[in-house]
Each structure stands twice: as structure tokens, then as C-alpha cells.
Amino acid sequence: MAKPNPLQEQLLKAGLVKKSKVAEVAREQVKARHGKGAPASSEIQRDAERARADKAERDRALEAGRKAQARTAELRAQARQIIQDRKVPRTGEGEYRFTVDGAIRTLQVDDDLRRKLSSGTLVIARLDERFELLPRVTADKVRERDPALIVLDHGQDSAEAAAPTSEDDAYYAQFKVPDDLVW
Numbered sequence: 001m002a003k004p005n006p007l008q009e010q011l012l013k014a015g016l017v018k019k020s021k022v023a024e025v026a027r028e029q030v031k032a033r034h035g036k037g038a039p040a041s042s043e044i045q046r047d048a049e050r051a052r053a054d055k056a057e058r059d060r061a062l063e064a065g066r067k068a069q070a071r072t073a074e075l076r077a078q079a080r081q082i083i084q085d086r087k088v089p090r091t092g093e094g095e096y097r098f099t100v101d102g103a104i105r106t107l108q109v110d111d112d113l114r115r116k117l118s119s120g121t122l123v124i125a126r127l128d129e130r131f132e133l134l135p136r137v138t139a140d141k142v143r144e145r146d147p148a149l150i151v152l153d154h155g156q157d158s159a160e161a162a163a164p165t166s167e168d169d170a171y172y173a174q175f176k177v178p179d180d181l182v183w
Contacts, residue, residue, distance in 0.1 A: 008022050008025075008026075075145040075146055076145070076146045078145050079141075079142045079145035079146040079149050080127060080149075082138060082141055082142050082145070083125050083127045083132055083134060083138075083142060083149065084127065086134060086135065086138040087125075087127075087132040087133060087134060088113070088122060088132075088133040088134065088135065090107060090108055090109055090113065090133060091108075091109075091110050091113070092108055092109045092110025092111070092113060093108060093110075094108070094109055094110060094111065094114060095107070095108060095109075096108075096109045096113070096114055096117060098124060098151070098152045100126070100131075100151050100152075105131060107124070107131060107133070109133075113133065117133070117152075117154065118154060119154065119155070120136065120153065120154040120155020120156070121135070121136055121155070122134065122135060122136070123135075123136060123139035123150060123152065123153045123155070124150075124151045124152040124153075125139065125142055125149050125150055125151060126148075126149050126150075126151050127149070131151060136155055139153060
């Protein structure tokens with residue numbers, strides 16, 4: 001039998017309760033504690049399991065995000081390396097102007113490079129604050145890894161420019177632009 005608590009001892013000494021009644025109450029308390037303890041612990045276990053599953057799902061999502069960021073950084077680094085390795089050396093004193101982010105930029109090129117840029121054989125790519133010329137095949141490799149690095153590509157725009165998109169385009173298509181026009 002469990003040891004009675006101090007209150008029970010005082011009641012026994014005063015003769016207000018019998019020893020059998022104290023023992024019965026003690027048994028009921030033990031049964032009540034053990035009987036309700038099991039369902040409460042299983043509910044606690046379910047809550048703990050649910051919390052563990054939620055944490056595992058959050059961890060998986062965070063890890064997937066980290067892997068995606070790492071993959072993006074890796075592809076960007078590959079694209080930058082391709083641009084550095086395959087850039088076409090620029091020569092000449094003529095200026096070739098193009099717009100990037102709402103600003104007009106200028107590259108020094110010769111007539112041959114200007115023709116290649118106009119025809120789409122060469123493409124302009126951004127490398128940090130500089131702009132480099134790339135052959136079309138190399139530009140396609142860069143575009144696969146990071147399309148934001150390609151700044152100007154007349155070869156890709158030629159399919160869109162071939163078909164007039166509005167009545168104004170159809171009207172102005174009849175006027176020829178001189179070959180020697182430098183913008």
C-alpha cells in the first residue's frame with residue numbers, strides 16, 4: 001500500500017476516517033492516474049510525431065531551396081566562364097551602339113564585326129560591367145545556363161522582324177534603310 005499523504009495521516013489520527021477508506025481512495029487515485037495517463041500520452045505522442053513530420057517537411061523544403069540556389073549559382077558561374085573563354089577580340093574604331101536597361105551603350109568595332117553583329121553571327125553578352133562579343137554557338141550555350149547575360153542578339157530577333165506585326169510595320173517595310181547608316 002502506498003504511503004498516505006500528510007493530510008490523510010492527520011485525518012486518521014483525528015479519527016475522522018478509517019484506514020480502509022484511505023486505502024480505497026489511494027487505489028482509486030492510482031487507477032485514475034494510470035487509466036488517464038495512457039490516452040494522454042498517446043495524444044502527446046501523436047502531437048510529437050506530427051511536429052516531427054512537419055519539421056522534416058520544412059527541412060526538406062529548405063534543402064530543396066538551397067540546392068536550387070546552388071544550382072543557379074553553378075550555372076551562372078559556368079556561363080561567365082564560357083563568356084571569358086570564348087569572347088571575340090574587339091578591334092576597330094567604329095562605334096556600335098545598343099540599348100541595355102534603358103541606357104545606350106557603345107562598343108568599338110570594325111566593319112567586319114559590325115556586319116556580323118547585324119546579321120546575328122555575333123551576339124553581345126554582359127560580363128559584370130563589360131560587354132563582350134560571342135559567336136552564335138557560344139551564345140546559345142550561355143543562354144541555356146543564364147539567359148539574362150545575353151544583351152543583344154539580332155539572329156534571334158530576325159524571325160520576329162520578318163513578319164510585320166501591325167499596319168505601321170507593313171507601311172514602313174517599303175522603305176529601305178541605307179547600308180551606310182550608322183546609329
